[in-house]
Amino acid sequence: xxxxxxxxxxxxxxxxxxxxxxxxxxxxxxxxxxxxxxxxxxxxxxxxxxxxxxxxxxxxxxxxxxxxxxxxxxxxxxxxxxxxxxxxxxxxxxxxxxxxxxxxxxxxxxxxxxxxxxxxxxxxxxxxxxxxxxxxxxxxxxxxxxxxxxxxxxxxxxxxxxxxxxxxxxxxxxxxxxxxxxxxxxxxxxxxxxxxxxxxxxxxxxxxxxxxxxxxxxxxxxxxxxxxxxxxxxxxxxxxxxxxxxxxxxxxxxxxxxxxxxxxxxxxxxxxxxxxxxxxxxxxxxxxxxxxxxxxxxxxxxxxxxxxxxxxxxxxxxxxxxxxxxxxxxxxxxxxxxxxxxxxxxxxxxxxxxxxxxxxxxxxxxxxxxxxxx
Amino acid sequence: xxxxxxxxxxxxxxxxxxxxxxxxxxxxxxxxxxxxxxxxxxxxxxxxxxxxx
Numbered sequence: 463x464x465x466x467x468x469x470x471x472x473x474x475x476x477x478x479x480x481x482x483x484x485x486x487x488x489x490x491x492x493x494x495x496x497x498x499x500x501x502x503x504x505x506x507x508x509x510x511x512x513x514x515x516x517x518x519x520x521x522x523x524x525x526x527x528x529x530x531x532x533x534x535x536x537x538x539x540x541x542x543x544x545x546x547x548x549x550x551x552x553x554x555x556x557x558x559x560x561x562x563x564x565x566x567x568x569x570x571x572x573x574x575x576x577x578x579x580x581x582x583x584x585x586x587x588x589x590x591x592x593x594x595x596x597x598x599x600x601x602x603x604x605x606x607x608x609x610x611x612x613x614x615x616x617x618x619x620x621x622x623x624x625x626x627x628x629x630x631x632x633x634x635x636x637x638x639x640x641x642x643x644x645x646x647x648x649x650x651x652x653x654x655x656x657x658x659x660x661x662x663x664x665x666x667x668x669x670x671x672x673x674x675x676x677x678x679x680x681x682x683x684x685x686x687x688x689x690x691x692x693x694x695x696x697x698x699x700x701x702x703x704x705x706x707x708x709x710x711x712x713x714x715x716x717x718x719x720x721x722x723x724x725x726x727x728x729x730x731x732x733x734x735x736x737x738x739x740x741x742x743x744x745x746x747x748x749x750x751x752x753x754x755x756x757x758x759x760x761x762x763x764x765x766x767x768x769x770x771x772x773x774x775x776x777x778x779x780x781x782x783x784x785x786x787x788x789x790x791x792x793x794x795x796x797x798x799x800x801x802x803x804x805x806x807x808x809x810x811x812x813x814x815x816x817x818x819x820x821x822x823x824x825x826x827x828x829x830x831x832x833x834x835x836x
Numbered sequence: 837x838x839x840x841x842x843x844x845x846x847x848x849x850x851x852x853x854x855x856x857x858x859x860x861x862x863x864x865x866x867x868x869x870x871x872x873x874x875x876x877x878x879x880x881x882x883x884x885x886x887x888x889x
Binding site for chain 2: 511571627628631637638639656658659661662663666748749750782785788790792793795796799802803806821
C-alpha cells in the first residue's frame with residue numbers, strides 16, 4: 463500500500479474512533495448488566511415467575527385478567543396484552559389512553575389461575591436507567607438515532623482498523639503482545655490483538671445495534687404503508703369503544719395460524735392496531751421461528767379475522783437483530799461468553815485511547831516505514 | 837496472506853458460533869456455539885498469559 467493510501471486509512475481510523483470511543487465505552491459498560499437482565503430481574507425481585515404446576519394444567523382465558531387489571535386501575539385503559547415466551551404468563555399493559563407511548567402499569571398474570579403475580583415497575587429502577595442509557599442515552603428517539611450514528615462510526619473504525627492491521631503486524635507472529643520496549647508499543651500490540659480477534663463479533667454486534675436503532679422509524683413506516691393498506695376498507699370509522707372479547711380474538715388468531723402462538727395483542731385505537739381492529743402478533747413455536755412475528759388483524763366488532771400477512775423484510779431484520787445484539791439466545795454460557803467479549807471490546811477502546819494520549823510527533827515517519835514494509 | 841490466516845479462522849468460528857445458537861433446532865447446537873465462540877477468548881488468553889514465543 464502507498465504512503466498516501468495508508469495515511470488516508472489511518473486518518474479514517476483515527477477520526478471515526480475519536481468520535482465514537484467515549485460513547486462506545488458507555489454502551490459497552492451499560493451493555494454488561496443488560497446481558498443478564500433476566501437473572502438480575504429474578505434476583506432483585508422485579509421479575510416474578512409463576513409457581514410450578516403439573517405440565518398439563520389447563521389455562522384460563524385472558525378476559526379474566528383484563529377485567530382484574532381494569533378493576534385495579536379504573537381510570538386507565540388497556541393498551542395491550544402479551545404472552546410470556548418463557549413461562550405460562552400474560553402481561554396486561556395499561557395507560558391513561560390506549561394510544562399512549564408508554565404504559566403506566568404492566569401487570570403479570572399466571573395463565574393457569576388468572577392471579578396477578580407481579581406489578582412491574584414502570585419508568586424507574588436501576589435496570590430502567592441502564593437500558594435508557596444504552597438505547598437512547600437518556601434522550602428519547604434523537605438519542606437512539608445518535609446511537610445509530612455512533613454505530614456507523616464504529617463500523618468505519620473497524621473496517622479501517624482491519625486495513626491497517628496487516629502493515630502494522632509486519633513480520634510479527636499472530637497475537638504477539640511484546641512486554642518489553644516502549645509502553646506505547648505494548649498498547650499498540652494489545653490494541654491490534656484484541657481488535658483483530660474480536661473483529662467479527664464487534665461487526666455483528668455493531669451492525670445489529672444500528673438495525674435496532676431504526677426500530678421506531680421502520681415500525682412507523684410499516685404502519686403508514688402496509689397497515690394502512692390492510693385496513694383501507696375501515697378508514698374513517700370511529701374508534702370501537704367496547705371491543706369484542708379479547709379471549710375470542712386470541713382463539714380466532716390461534717385457529718387461523720395453528721403453527722404459531724400468540725405473542726402480543728394490540729387493542730383497538732392503540733399504536734399497534736387500528737381504531738376498528740385488534741392486532742394480534744403471532745410467533746413461531748420452534749427455536750428458529752420463535753423470534754419471527756406474523757400480524758393477524760381481527761375485527762373488534764364482529765370478532766372475525768380480516769387480514770393476515772407476513773412482516774416485511776425490514777421488520778423481520780429487526781427481530782433477528784435483537785438476539786444477535788444482546789446475546790440472550792444461547793443459555794447462560796453464551797451470556798458469559800458475551801460478557802467476556804464485551805470486556806475485550808472495552809480493552810480495544812481503552813488501548814485505543816491510550817494510543818491517542820501517547821501519540822508521538824513521529825506518526826508520519828511511522829506511516830512511511832510501514833508503507834515500505836507492506 | 838500469512839498475516840490473515842488466524843484472523844480468518846477466528847472470524848469464521850465466531851460467525852458460525854453466533855449462527856449455530858440462533859438457527860440450531862436442538863441444544864446440541866448451543867454447545868457447538870459455545871465451543872466456537874470460546875476459541876477467540878482462548879486466543880486472547882494465550883496472547884496475554886501464554887509463554888513467550
